[in-house]
Amino acid sequence: MMRRILFAITFLVLPTALLSQPTDGAKVHALTVRGIDQLYNLEMEQAERTFDGVIRMAPNDARGYFFKGMIHFWIFSLNKDPKAYARFFELADRVIAICERERARDKNDVVATFFLGGIYGYRGLAHQRNGSMLKAAWDGRKGYSLLKDAVTAKPDLYDAQMGFGLYSYLVGKVPASYRWLLNILGFSGDVEGGLQALRLAAEHGTYARAEAMFFLSTFLNVENRHEEARAYLLRLIETYPENTLFLVTAAQWELRQNRVEEALTLAQRAVAINDRKKVQIGKEFAYSVAANCYFLKNDFPAAMTNFEHFLEAAENKDNVPNSTYYRLGVCYDILGQRSNAVATYRRVRNAEPRQWDYHYFRRSNVRVQLPMRDADVLLVKAENAASLDDHHTVLALCKEALKRNLDTDQRALALYGVAHAHNELQQYEEAIEAARVLVALKPPREQWVVPHGYYVLGQALARRGEVSEARKAFEAVRRFKNYDFQSRLQAQVEREMRRLDGAG
Numbered sequence: 001m002m003r004r005i006l007f008a009i010t011f012l013v014l015p016t017a018l019l020s021q022p023t024d025g026a027k028v029h030a031l032t033v034r035g036i037d038q039l040y041n042l043e044m045e046q047a048e049r050t051f052d053g054v055i056r057m058a059p060n061d062a063r064g065y066f067f068k069g070m071i072h073f074w075i076f077s078l079n080k081d082p083k084a085y086a087r088f089f090e091l092a093d094r095v096i097a098i099c100e101r102e103r104a105r106d107k108n109d110v111v112a113t114f115f116l117g118g119i120y121g122y123r124g125l126a127h128q129r130n131g132s133m134l135k136a137a138w139d140g141r142k143g144y145s146l147l148k149d150a151v152t153a154k155p156d157l158y159d160a161q162m163g164f165g166l167y168s169y170l171v172g173k174v175p176a177s178y179r180w181l182l183n184i185l186g187f188s189g190d191v192e193g194g195l196q197a198l199r200l201a202a203e204h205g206t207y208a209r210a211e212a213m214f215f216l217s218t219f220l221n222v223e224n225r226h227e228e229a230r231a232y233l234l235r236l237i238e239t240y241p242e243n244t245l246f247l248v249t250a251a252q253w254e255l256r257q258n259r260v261e262e263a264l265t266l267a268q269r270a271v272a273i274n275d276r277k278k279v280q281i282g283k284e285f286a287y288s289v290a291a292n293c294y295f296l297k298n299d300f301p302a303a304m305t306n307f308e309h310f311l312e313a314a315e316n317k318d319n320v321p322n323s324t325y326y327r328l329g330v331c332y333d334i335l336g337q338r339s340n341a342v343a344t345y346r347r348v349r350n351a352e353p354r355q356w357d358y359h360y361f362r363r364s365n366v367r368v369q370l371p372m373r374d375a376d377v378l379l380v381k382a383e384n385a386a387s388l389d390d391h392h393t394v395l396a397l398c399k400e401a402l403k404r405n406l407d408t409d410q411r412a413l414a415l416y417g418v419a420h421a422h423n424e425l426q427q428y429e430e431a432i433e434a435a436r437v438l439v440a441l442k443p444p445r446e447q448w449v450v451p452h453g454y455y456v457l458g459q460a461l462a463r464r465g466e467v468s469e470a471r472k473a474f475e476a477v478r479r480f481k482n483y484d485f486q487s488r489l490q491a492q493v494e495r496e497m498r499r500l501d502g503a504g
Contacts, residue, residue, distance in 0.1 A: 070490030165197025248282035284313035322360035448484035
């Protein structure tokens with residue numbers, strides 16, 4: 001998660017504040033704001049021309065160099081273009097020279113301090129993107145310290161609150177295993193303090209408002225404050241409708257909240273915008289969201305096409321999740337393209353520590369040996385319906401599957417779907433009946449289903465007030481070892497047992 005958050009930073013620009021004003025400072029300001037708006041709407045060529053105009057108008061002012069540098073930084077972040085990387089550092093050097101000159105005149109120049117902190121922060125991110133982690137750490141440390149000094153000296157410099165809040169939050173979320181390195185570098189993080197600083201910039205900032213709003217929404221979503229995060233992001237989309245980063249981010253969030261139609265609409269908008277623009281942002285993720293939406297809607301031809309587009313656009317195939325290859329393989333299988341299905345299943349990697357990735361790895365290995373039958377298609381559709389909390393559809397599909405000639409694994413999956421759906425619909429007697437049949441089975445491949453069946457059985461019994469029987473079902477889960485999602489299920493069982501202890 002932290003790596004994705006850090007990479008998202010590369011799609012936006014850090015705010016600025018004014019340094020020493022030229023005679024026509026108002027015009028420079030207005031032209032800079034116009035360029036920033038163009039940049040937010042991802043009109044990159046127009047933005048570069050605008051910032052060239054700022055430089056011509058005020059060659060001794062940092063703003064034009066800074067924002068033009070951000071364009072090249074951004075292009076490098078997307079495709080690792082070495083020319084863009086070199087050009088960014090050339091422009092960063094100009095910004096540093098101007099800021100250092102201002103600080104030499106007045107060491108307490110808080111605006112120059114803030115501006116300098118911003119450019120060092122972006123140098124650090126560029127080094128990180130280029131794989132130079134030591135350089136990234138040192139430039140990041142310098143940027144963080146300068147931003148902290150600026151905020152300390154002038155708390156109402158709200159644009160500076162954006163940069164400081166960003167670093168404070170990110171450093172606060174660094175895993176404990178890396179805290180020793182942060183201590184050596186002099187970093188100190190504060191999650192809630194970072195959020196508050198971002199709120200100040202989002203509500204009161206001048207140039208920083210949009211950036212602060214984006215990062216605030218992103219971090220609020222990480223903190224499971226989903227509706228508040230969504231409200232900020234939708235405001236940004238309304239203001240900058242051409243920003244595909246905002247659209248793709250919103251699409252991903254909508255999908256996680258099972259709002260499939262909303263997610264698909266946003267993803268399709270992002271794809272259409274990217275098709276019109278030379279510089280494309282979030283293209284692969286837009287296709288990924290669209291593909292998963294279509295898969296959940298059981299539109300397997302459209303899902304297949306969008307998964308293929310995603311894989312074509314993906315910069316790093318090593319980061320493609322196993323679920324993508326598995327679902328694309330399923331699409332091929334359902335559509336009768338067996339050779340493509342097998343080749344795609346074989347692209348799934350063993351990732352045992354990650355429960356979902358391992359689950360798809362194991363299931364892909366099964367699918368290499370066993371082509372999908374009609375009952376399997378029904379079960380895939382039922383699984384999709386369960387993901388969308390459409391429990392009545394789950395019941396219909398699983399009961400239809402149970403009418404077929406099933407092997408033990410298929411029967412176990414269908415019975416689990418029935419038991420789980422009845423339990424979610426508070427139809428506990430039916431859930432108990434299906435679960436008792438399920439736990440008597442011994443599926444050779446889908447072994448995870450039986451302990452999960454005991455868990456559903458325990459839940460249904462507990463809801464009916466049969467505490468001792470529920471306890472027996474939960475205790476039965478503990479006897480199983482080495483199955484998919486074991487650690488997650490064990491944690492759920494422990495929570496249920498604590499509830500029973502409290503009830504007793």
